[in-house]
Structures are given as C-alpha cells and as structure tokens.
Amino acid sequence: MDGPSGTGKSTVSRRLAVAIGARYLDTGAMYRAVTLAVLRAGIDPTDAAKVTEVAERARLEIGTEPTAPTVRLDGDDVAAEIRGQEVTTAVSPVSAVGRVRELLVGQQRAIIADAAAAGLGIVVEGRDIGTTVAPDAPLKIYLTASAEARARRRTAQDTASGRTSTVDATLADVQRRDRYDSTRAVSPLRQAEDAVEVDTTELDIDGVLARLLELAELRGLPSAPQRAG
Numbered sequence: 001m002d003g004p005s006g007t008g009k010s011t012v013s014r015r016l017a018v019a020i021g022a023r024y025l026d027t028g029a030m031y032r033a034v035t036l037a038v039l040r041a042g043i044d045p046t047d048a049a050k051v052t053e054v055a056e057r058a059r060l061e062i063g064t065e066p067t068a069p070t071v072r073l074d075g076d077d078v079a080a081e082i083r084g085q086e087v088t089t090a091v092s093p094v095s096a097v098g099r100v101r102e103l104l105v106g107q108q109r110a111i112i113a114d115a116a117a118a119g120l121g122i123v124v125e126g127r128d129i130g131t132t133v134a135p136d137a138p139l140k141i142y143l144t145a146s147a148e149a150r151a152r153r154r155t156a157q158d159t160a161s162g163r164t165s166t167v168d169a170t171l172a173d174v175q176r177r178d179r180y181d182s183t184r185a186v187s188p189l190r191q192a193e194d195a196v197e198v199d200t201t202e203l204d205i206d207g208v209l210a211r212l213l214e215l216a217e218l219r220g221l222p223s224a225p226q227r228a229g
Contacts, residue, residue, distance in 0.1 A: 001125040003143035004178050004189060006150025008200050009125045012143070012208045017066035017123040019213060020221060023115045024066035027126035027133065030104050031095040032082035033060050033073045038094055045090040052099040064111060064122065083161065088173065092180040101128075101186050108133050121221065127181055130192035139219045140195035141212060149201045150174050 001013050010026060017024035035045065037058040043050045063070030071079045081087070094100060108124070112134060115122035124133065130140035145153075151171035158165035181189040191197060196215055200208050 001123060001141045001143060002127055002129050002131070002189070002191065002195065003141075004127070004150065004174070004181065006154045006174055007143035007145045008153065008205060008208060009143050011205055012200075012212065013123045013125040014066045014069070015205065015209050016212050016216075019209065020121060020123075020216060022066070022121035022123050023064035024069055025062065025064055025108065025111055025122055025124045026069060026071075027104070027108050027124060027129065028091075029069075029071045029079075029082060030060060030062060030107065031100070032087050032091050033071055033078055034058055034100060034104070035087050035091040035094040036078055036082050037073055039086060039090060045093045048097045048099075051094055051097050055094075055097070055100045055103055060107065062107075062111065064115070066123070080161075083163070085163065085165075092177055092184075096180070096184040096186060098186045105133055105187075127189040128187035130195050131190060132187045135192070139216060139221060140192050141215070142191040142195040142197045143208075144197060144199050145201040147171060147174050147178070 001009050001016075003009055010028075013026070014024050016022075034051075034055050038045055038051050038054050041050075041054050043054055045051060059074050061070070061072040069079075070077065071082060105128075108126075112122055112124060124137075126133065130137060130142070148171065151167050151174050154174065155165045155167045155170045158170070178189075198208065198211055203211070
C-alpha cells in the first residue's frame with residue numbers, strides 16, 4: 001500500500017489487515033522512529049553521515065498486530081511521540097539517506113518473511129513498498145487524493161490527537177513532503193507499474209475498504225480472518 005501522506009493509508013491498511021486476518025506493518029513509523037532517535041541525539045537531520053550512525057545504533061521494535069500496532073525505540077514506547085510536528089518536519093531528509101533506507105528495508109523484508117513463515121498475510125504501507133520493499137507482492141495498491149483533501153484529513157487527525165494544526169499549514173507541509181519524497185535519489189515515491197491506483201478524494205474509509213476487499217478477492221487473497229489470536 002503506497003501513496004503520499006494523508007491518503008488514509010494507515011487507517012485503511014489496519015482495517016484491511018483485520019478484515020483479511022493479516023498482520024500489519026507501518027513502514028513510515030519506522031522512519032519516524034529513526035528520525036526521533038536523530039532528534040534526541042541532537043543531530044542535524046540533513047547530516048547524512050551522522051544520521052547513518054544514529055540509525056545503525058537505534059533499536060527498533062515494531063508490533064504487527066493491526067488492532068494494536070506498537071513502536072518502540074531503544075525500549076521506549078514512542079508511538080505517540082513520532083507523530084509530533086518536529087518529527088514530521090525532519091522525517092523526509094532522514095528517510096532520504098541511502099543507508100537508512102537500506103537498514104530499514106532489510107528489517108521490513110524480515111518482518112514480511114516472518115509473516116509468510118507463520119502462514120499469515122501482511123498488509124504493508126509506505127512509499128516504496130511495491131517498487132522496492134516487496135516488488136513481488138500479489139496485490140499492490142497506490143492510494144492517492146488531492147492535496148487539499150489530504151490536508152483536511154491530516155488536520156482533522158492532528159486536532160483529534162490534541163495537536164495544534166491548521167489546514168493551510170498542513171497543506172504546505174503535505175506539498176513539501178510530496179516534493180521531497182518524489183524527488184529523492186533513493187527509492188522515490190512513485191506508483192509501481194503493476195499497482196492499482198485508488199483515488200480516495202471522494203471516498204470515505206468504508207468506501208476505500210470496500211474497494212480494497214474487492215481487489216483482494218479478484219486476486220484470490222483471503223477476504224475473512226484466517227488466523228486465531
């Protein structure tokens with residue numbers, strides 16, 4: 001599940017994972033956790049060499065239960081902290097560092113392999129899943145929406161979480177991240193050639209989920225929970 005910020009990837013990916021009895025992996029949370037480690041170390045997010053040193057030391061633990069995903073950095077629960085504005089502003093330059101992407105893609109592939117070994121599916125969301133992390137995935141989705149719609153959604157999410165935000169400020173941030181993510185040298189944001197594009201501008205979450213379940217059924221993927229516990 002790829003696409004830019006604010007398309008509803010996280011919410012719909014988790015709901016899809018629950019619906020088909022799969023695990024769930026938010027790769028963006030991994031980059032945010034490394035970014036938090038960089039900020040905690042007082043490192044300039046644009047200093048690739050020092051960012052790499054921090055990333056190589058950071059110990060990430062990512063829970064893949066869709067109803068209660070967890071993110072731990074060096075033993076600390078950082079699921080809420082990584083969503084703050086400071087991390088949001090710094091995550092693009094950190095995630096553009098080649099060695100950071102190499103490290104995290106390796107971890108992401110290991111998590112996917114673990115799910116496969118357990119006989120479970122996994123819904124993976126991010127910006128380079130279909131193109132880099134899991135190019136052989138049986139179903140690739142590229143979620144998109146207008147920048148304005150994405151800004152409204154992000155602002156509503158921030159407000160609901162107690163973070164101060166305005167639509168105009170969020171729109172500027174969305175457009176900045178779009179430019180940064182789509183033009184970076186390593187694994188830029190782009191739609192895989194065999195991905196199905198789903199425009200969520202005029203769809204609510206239920207509508208998007210219904211479309212994804214339809215696509216999963218067409219690909220012969222499970223459409224009901226297949227695992228216990």
